[in-house]
Amino acid sequence: xxxxxxxxxxxKIKEPFFTHRRFKHRDLLPLIxxxxxxxxxxxxxxxxxxxxxxxxxxxxxxxLLWSQMHGNEATAxxxxxxxxxxxxxxxxxxxxxxxxxxxxxxxxxxxxxxAERFTRRTAQQIDMNRDALALDCPESRLLKKMQEDLKPxxxxxxxxxxxxxxxxxxxxxxxxxxLATAYNDAGEWNPNRTRAMQxxxxxxxxxxxxxxxxxxxxxxxxxxxxFGDNIQKWGSSLILIESGGNGQNREKMELRKLNFLIVxxxxxxxxxxxxxxRKLSEYEAIPLNTKCLFDLLIKNVEYQxxxxxxxIYLNEKNNADASSYTLESxxxxxxxxxxxxxxxxxxxxxxxxxxxxxxxxxxxKYKEQVSETDRLAFEKKANFALTENGNLRYFIINGIIHxx
Numbered sequence: 001x002x003x004x005x006x007x008x009x010x011x012k013i014k015e016p017f018f019t020h021r022r023f024k025h026r027d028l029l030p031l032i033x034x035x036x037x038x039x040x041x042x043x044x045x046x047x048x049x050x051x052x053x054x055x056x057x058x059x060x061x062x063x064l065l066w067s068q069m070h071g072n073e074a075t076a077x078x079x080x081x082x083x084x085x086x087x088x089x090x091x092x093x094x095x096x097x098x099x100x101x102x103x104x105x106x107x108x109x110x111x112x113x114x115a116e117r118f119t120r121r122t123a124q125q126i127d128m129n130r131d132a133l134a135l136d137c138p139e140s141r142l143l144k145k146m147q148e149d150l151k152p153x154x155x156x157x158x159x160x161x162x163x164x165x166x167x168x169x170x171x172x173x174x175x176x177x178x179l180a181t182a183y184n185d186a187g188e189w190n191p192n193r194t195r196a197m198q199x200x201x202x203x204x205x206x207x208x209x210x211x212x213x214x215x216x217x218x219x220x221x222x223x224x225x226x227f228g229d230n231i232q233k234w235g236s237s238l239i240l241i242e243s244g245g246n247g248q249n250r251e252k253m254e255l256r257k258l259n260f261l262i263v264x265x266x267x268x269x270x271x272x273x274x275x276x277x278r279k280l281s282e283y284e285a286i287p288l289n290t291k292c293l294f295d296l297l298i299k300n301v302e303y304q305x306x307x308x309x310x311x312i313y314l315n316e317k318n319n320a321d322a323s324s325y326t327l328e329s330x331x332x333x334x335x336x337x338x339x340x341x342x343x344x345x346x347x348x349x350x351x352x353x354x355x356x357x358x359x360x361x362x363x364x365k366y367k368e369q370v371s372e373t374d375r376l377a378f379e380k381k382a383n384f385a386l387t388e389n390g391n392l393r394y395f396i397i398n399g400i401i402h403x404x
Contacts (some may be wrong), residue, residue, distance in 0.1 A: 159241065
């Protein structure tokens with residue numbers, strides 16, 4: 001199937017429950033129960049939540065895919081449930097190929113305790129992706145056991161990354177990033193790692209027609225504690241997929257759809273074995289993931305008599321039960337930021353920075369939001385005013401620009 005055909009079907013079969021990323025383990029239980037695909041409980045989290053595995057396909061090539069190893073990285077979990085609908089509802093030549101060529105095993109939400117709090121780490125406050133050797137977490141031991149029992153030819157480690165990564169030193173936000181993880185310090189390419197790289201090239205080829213210039217490649221420095229690096233070493237071709245940023249859209253529904261698409265195209269390439277002609281040079285041509293973006297970059301404002309740039313982050317802060325969040329700004333850098341870019345960029349040429357306290361009507365209206373600071377200050381909330389010829393033109397409240 002072509003990417004266009006798959007995307008057309010997607011709109012008809014996607015799981016309607018998901019409208020935001022902050023769902024919990026209990027929210028998945030009705031979806032799991034309703035799915036006609038084969039599924040089983042394969043273990044429990046540290047706090048006793050059931051961890052499920054889905055199985056589909058009768059072919060000779062075993063593949064293991066898991067999502068939400070980090071509890072606040074939920075994009076691929078949504079995409080996996082979309083895939084479950086696809087496999088259950090679509091009967092055509094394409095699904096027959098996959099059904100008869102592959103044996104697929106999916107673990108959605110590997111870290112349900114972290115998802116409960118919408119935090120990266122497990123309930124033990126351990127980063128599971130640095131627990132492949134010590135196996136301190138029951139969830140880590142479960143993943144290791146799945147690898148040992150299934151001995152999958154390919155493994156897909158599905159993550160989210162910070163929205164501030166770019167594809168190279170550019171303004172292009174990395175919507176998707178890949179990595180064929182290293183298996184040793186030397187970063188060598190054995191047949192196992194090479195297969196992972198070649199399948200990534202197939203996925204990148206699809207994405208370049210849809211989001212050109214917005215695909216990144218992680219640095220492959222070997223991390224001896226990481227699951228990805230160890231699974232590559234244990235003999236399964238490990239493919240890391242990271243869902244990054246999509247402009248100001250924080251719920252990542254477009255990236256969920258792209259995950260759905262590229263996983264299906266990767267499975268097709270494996271089933272047909274048509275990835276084998278891909279070259280390392282194609283993989284290395286994918287620009288390196290570079291953290292060079294601010295949520296808001298204000299350029300060329302005058303501050304204390306000098307022209308400077310201001311780089312601002314907008315960080316998600318979990319509300320009480322982590323089902324929602326508020327954005328909290330932080331002035332991350334000041335000065336010459338000419339090598340950085342903004343998800344949003346504002347040209348402040350001709351404008352001068354002033355404290356909000358110079359404008360009592362603004363300070364009064366937003367007094368609850370500016371209690372910490374009312375002026376431009378490093379590592380403080382972004383609250384300040386911008387004037388032109390002494391007149392208030394714009395004001396920034398918690399990192400958001402308002403017109404006076």
